[in-house]
Amino acid sequence: MFLKTVYVIFQFDTEDFVTPETDDVLLDLTQILDKFGVRASFCIVGEKARELERRGRLDVISALRKHDIAYQSDLHSVHPIISEYLADEDWDEGVKKVIKHESSGLEDITRIFSVKPSAFIQPGGSWAPQVSYAMMTLDVPVYADGIFEGEPVWFCNNLCLRAPFSFPEHSKIDDLASIKERFDKLYNSKREGAGLIVIFSHPCMFITETFWDTANFTGGMNTPKERYVTPVLRTGEAYTESLRVFEEFLRYILGYQNVSVVTFREVRSLYREPKERMLSLDQVLSLARDAASVNDWQIVDGKSISPAELLRVLVECIVNYLCKGVEPGFIYVRPTLGPTSKPCILPTGKRVKIADPLKLSRQAIEFVEEYGRIPPAITIEDVTFGPSDLLEATAKAVVYYSGFRQLPSRVEIGDVSDLPVVVQRWNLSERIKSQWGWAILPQGFTSSKIEELTMWQAWTVRPAILHT
DSSP states (O other): OOOSOEEEEEEEEEOOOSOTTHHHHHHHHHHHHHHTTOOOEEEEOHHHHHHHHHTTOHHHHHHHHTSEEEEOOSSTTSSSOHHHHTTTOOHHHHHHHHHHHHHHHHHHHHHHHTSOOSOEEOOTTOOOHHHHHHHHHTTOOEEESTTOOSSOEEETTEEEEOOOEEOOTTOOGGGHHHHHHHHHHHHHTTTTSOEEEEEEEOTHHHHBSSOTTHHHHGGGOOOOGGGOOOOOBOOHHHHHHHHHHHHHHHHHHHTSTTEEEEOHHHHHHHTOOOSSEEEOHHHHHHHHHHHTTOOOOEEETTEEEOHHHHHHHHHHHHHHTGGGTOOOSOEEEOOOBOOSSOOOOOOTTOOEEESOHHHHHHHHHHHHHHHSBOOSOEEETTEEEOHHHHHHHHHHHHHHHHHHSSOOSOEEEOOSOSSOTHHHHTTHHHHHHHHTTOTTSOTTOOOHHHHHHHHHHGGGOEEOOOOO
């Protein structure tokens, strides 16, 4: 018997602003959910919300207000989509562009549904790392889909996750057994403890044969609004059968005693963190021992620490305390971005001696405190060091202090990887490239800038800890 709760989110990507018939699907789905007393997260495109308002569908708006409202961009597939308008932007200008492009959609969703969206859901393969950070600054505390895992992580200080389970909108009664089996497999993977399962579907696809945007925006095409092509509708019988499958699937999930259906609005509290994360000196020393040989996130006493945060902790510990012969009672862990411009990388396999780790730390802390991100490079005596060198050098300096109660005059580096281990663990390069396969993007679309920025912000990735 499970001792802990498995949390389930129903994520409905509410996109189609082209096909009026999809509005009624939302009524039918909310009626099913309401019948079981279940709240789902409806992830609404700004233009879809405005179309509901223009069509006078106050009945749909009222029904959706009983559920959680999330946000799936202002215009979804209308070009330029997010990846296109950020393809060549650096970090800071990219964040500004996201805020400029998405603020009006957020405002409309808030106005129409009388609530601020609980999450941002990435439209299709339109990935760019600045979006997660921009949404956090806009007080949208969860980012869903993109390059992430089913279990939440922190990325750029925002809680990020990806739905691992897709409900087939064209399902038939004969498909119900296999759908249940797929859910059972995910559910059983949580046997050793609590966990989260996000189930996503597209309400429009219950009633349409194809996606609304395929005929209008594929491959970079922008069909004028007055010439929008609406998809072919499914038969009434097929639509009714698929809704029945969903209802039976929902009934099946609720039959599990330890399943709790939640929304994106609640998930942030499930993975809540203390207002202030603090580390004792002994904990800092323990983290430093690992960081001296590996560039990775770490977990200590139920607190997860990203490589960027750990680097900041180490330089603060050295500069503010250890160099003065003072041992801190605790050190705060502060949200910190990775480098936002190309970091320096020493030649592979080269071992380098740093003559003054304290001087290195002082330069680093000045940069971090001014910009809230780790520096891409620090130059000491005509030698330029990157962030992985800083992490290794400061970690080894702190480890040395733990043995000799003084900082070393020099440290040797060359053991720590240039990028955090999560880059290999997730095969991050391939995950990013897979985003460019979205049919809505222009054929052959790539963005080396988006790929680079994502890799650099891998310094911010750390597991989210579930609190029950």
